[in-house]
Amino acid sequence: MWYFRTHTRWWEAALLLLASFLFFRPDFVIDHFAPKYVDAPVSRLYEVAATLNDDEWVVLKIAGENIEGKAITKTVALPVGKGKDGREKIRTGGVTLVPLGTELQVADVKFGSRARKLGIEQGYKVVGILLDNPNRPSDFWVFIPAALLVALVWMLQGARLRKTTP
Numbered sequence: 762m763w764y765f766r767t768h769t770r771w772w773e774a775a776l777l778l779l780a781s782f783l784f785f786r787p788d789f790v791i792d793h794f795a796p797k798y799v800d801a802p803v804s805r806l807y808e809v810a811a812t813l814n815d816d817e818w819v820v821l822k823i824a825g826e827n828i829e830g831k832a833i834t835k836t837v838a839l840p841v842g843k844g845k846d847g848r849e850k851i852r853t854g855g856v857t858l859v860p861l862g863t864e865l866q867v868a869d870v871k872f873g874s875r876a877r878k879l880g881i882e883q884g885y886k887v888v889g890i891l892l893d894n895p896n897r898p899s900d901f902w903v904f905i906p907a908a909l910l911v912a913l914v915w916m917l918q919g920a921r922l923r924k925t926t927p
Contacts, residue, residue, distance in 0.1 A: 766918040767925075773914045780910040787903035795898065798891035803865055806858075806890055807847030815843050819851075820892075823867070825885030836891065837879045856881060864888075 763769045765777065783790065788797070798820060801809065810819055818838040827833050842853025851858060855874025858865045865887040870877050 765914060767922045769914075769918070773917065776910050776914050780907040780914075783903050783907035783910075787900040787907075790903045791898060791900050795896060796894055797897060799894045801890040801892045803887050803890060804863070806865060806887065807851070809890060809892065810841050810847035810850045813841050813850065815850075816840055819890065821887055822889035822891065823881060823885045824888045825867075825882065834888070835880065837876075837881060839879065839881070840875050858887065861886075 763774065765773065769777070806819070806821075813819060818840055820836060820838050822834065822836050824832070824834040839851070839856065840854050841850040842855075844850035844853050848858075855871040855876035856867055857869040857871075859868040860866075867881060867883055867885045867887070870881050870883060
């Protein structure tokens with residue numbers, strides 16, 4: 762409608778569109794400065810899983826071959842289950858892992874589990890763990906410049922409105 766407080770100019774509409782984008786996708790801006798996840802060695806998997814509560818997620822990078830023999834690498838968020846240690850929590854989450862040297866390989870995937878639905882299959886290898894980045898700022902910080910853009914357009918249109926009103 763090209764109207765906010767008064768008729769909107771093209772550059773005001775562009776500022777309002779930018780503010781709308783920032784309100785709906787603050788992670789887009791933050792991702793350019795700090796990634797959401799940082800890589801961790803596979804050897805820490807059980808240690809990380811032990812710190813998680815029931816139904817929290819551990820993010821894994823897995824690699825293997827599909828049924829057509831095509832190499833696949835994907836990232837999955839595997840929910841952990843109840844257990845006394847990390848190994849048991851991963852197992853109750855639906856995946857049994859076995860160590861092969863410095864790597865972990867999927868030995869079994871529980872039928873009907875979330876892991877099976879995620880596409881984890883027997884024979885895949887865990888090639889990495891992704892942990893939340895502790896240095897990542899909150900996405901909510903982006904709301905401040907977005908609100909300032911809206912306030913700027915509001916004030917500019919208010920000044921223009923006062924100028925045209927007798």
